[in-house]
Amino acid sequence: MTVKLSDIAEAAGVSVMTVSNVMNGKRARVSQQTIARVQEIADRLGYVPNIPARSLAASRSHIVGALVPVGENNSLLVSPHTVAVIGGIEQHLRHHGYHVLLRGIEHEGEIGQAIRGWSLDGAILVEFTDAEIDRIRIDGVPLVALDSYSANPRTIGVRTDDHRGGWIAGALLMDAGHRHVLFAGPPYEGMGVVGQRFEGFRSACLAAGIPHDAIGSERVLTTFEDGRELGRRLRRDHPEVTGVFATADVLAIGIMAGLAESGVRVPDDVSIVGFDDLDISAYTSPGLTTIAQDMPAKVAEAARIILDEIEKGEGPRAPVSLGVRLVERGTVGSPRASA
Amino acid sequence: MTVKLSDIAEAAGVSVMTVSNVMNGKRARVSQQTIARVQEIADRLGYVPNIPARSLAASRSHIVGALVPVGENNSLLVSPHTVAVIGGIEQHLRHHGYHVLLRGIEHEGEIGQAIRGWSLDGAILVEFTDAEIDRIRIDGVPLVALDSYSANPRTIGVRTDDHRGGWIAGALLMDAGHRHVLFAGPPYEGMGVVGQRFEGFRSACLAAGIPHDAIGSERVLTTFEDGRELGRRLRRDHPEVTGVFATADVLAIGIMAGLAESGVRVPDDVSIVGFDDLDISAYTSPGLTTIAQDMPAKVAEAARIILDEIEKGEGPRAPVSLGVRLVERGTVGSPRASA
């Protein structure tokens, strides 16, 4: 029923190995003649390589796992950002003959199981916390940790230059003349993505000469709702604040909504800077000024690293930080004299 | 290095087959004693089944493909809706011992190749057009086509009850007293998702007694931008229209933005109904009145069908339509007397 190498070999009057070599592009070992003939027959017969067989024999699968943490009962609801990354990586890998296995991870041990069980050639770890990445003890397989600052030498971090993004946001607010600012982001431990953004922001503010205690901070979840709630009470809880930096656009947009509800105008009364540059960020009114990540570069870089490690076997390498870019729209202005 | 069945067999003093049976839950064939002993040893040794080997021997892979059409140069940028579906299905399948292979399809032939090459146990086709689904000629593997109305007997459609959704939207506008309405959706051929929604909408309007030519229609892409553009010129191009039904919330939200820009008030001057109930739809002001899909049901249903077909070998079955629900927020009101 299904055509296999031996069928082609027979039809071409050569050995199975020759066909195998042709199919795998090891053309150096076969004459042009044979290559052409074998290729032609394979095409005519509609040969499709059997991937499990190949994986078993070669003990490499041409599969890269996209591993995503997931609670027992929630489906892996990856963020739009993550989706874009995985999709992009799928494309890169596919063009190089690799495939992507999407796998939710409920317990940490499953990472190793997935890698061994599937003979994964590599894995990209998405949305894990730095603490989780730190705990990984798997060698021999390229592991790319997206948006991680873990120092685990077994993994390679690929992330945005969050510190710089924070700095830019801070500098922007400082340049506009704000002297009382607020950082809004999720609770965090260590210097992960959020920590980096905060530090960058803080540094820029301090460098501009405003005092320590003029930099407030609010721990809120990265959701529209939490943002709205903060927006509603901003005036009350932080009367002197005229500039806000939110670690995510969803949050920033929520804050804008809350602010609007409580009669505070953006950017007349309060300026806001977001992070991410989501599609919707261009559609709010005023349009959200935000820090954009270089997504295509991030994707390309992650794919390139995995591929290089798999094929060239390059050892663990340095983490990579991708650039950020300020997208100025309408949510930043100068603080009013009265403020 | 890696533990295999034979290692366990040796340690337990039984044959490989017995271990295999235990590992596969064919407990009927093995005594409790042995099961316990084998299980214990397997756990202690940290046995992880080799999936390629299993696939090769059994010629079934425990893999379900998530197939998504993709242009040569664009990465598979699936919609948030699709992502949620795939994520949900991954969870269901994983709990039943299956896995999801994410695969972009550039040419139709790749569908068959993927299935044969991987010995996929099933596939879920996502975001294909009905025309593409129609052309599929693959037998012997359960194929679930998401949001498809194709009559191809080789595939099973799982979709929302779009016709009913359209009807509800139409009825809502009719009940509010609108007499000149507009349908806004992407160009389509045949009775796919969009066609169904339109027909449902149209029927409700006609049933309410308004004439044929009081139901306008605009072909616009399902994007914020196209919606905005339509919103801006709505008054000019359709001066009599007081109610709009958009086939997607993004589109509806774009229309609202365009309307706002041109000084038209929602719902005072124009009412709008969307479809999908995205997160952001609750955050516009006024909140978007829309038709919500029953996502969890859709996911569960798709997973259940695939699983049933794989395990019980149930033949092709009837397509499934999931319910819709009206979510009333603030974008529908009565047309002004003057209109």
Add this chain to the structure above:
DNA sequence: CTGAAAGCGCTAACAT
């Protein structure tokens, strides 16, 4: 309830 034999389709490591 348990086991022995055979082979899934392919590739690595030597031959030739």
Add this chain to the structure above:
DNA sequence: ATGTTAGCGCTTTCAG
């Protein structure tokens, strides 16, 4: 430049 020999780790089939 091509062929041979051995498996990869598991399951199927058929015998006990």
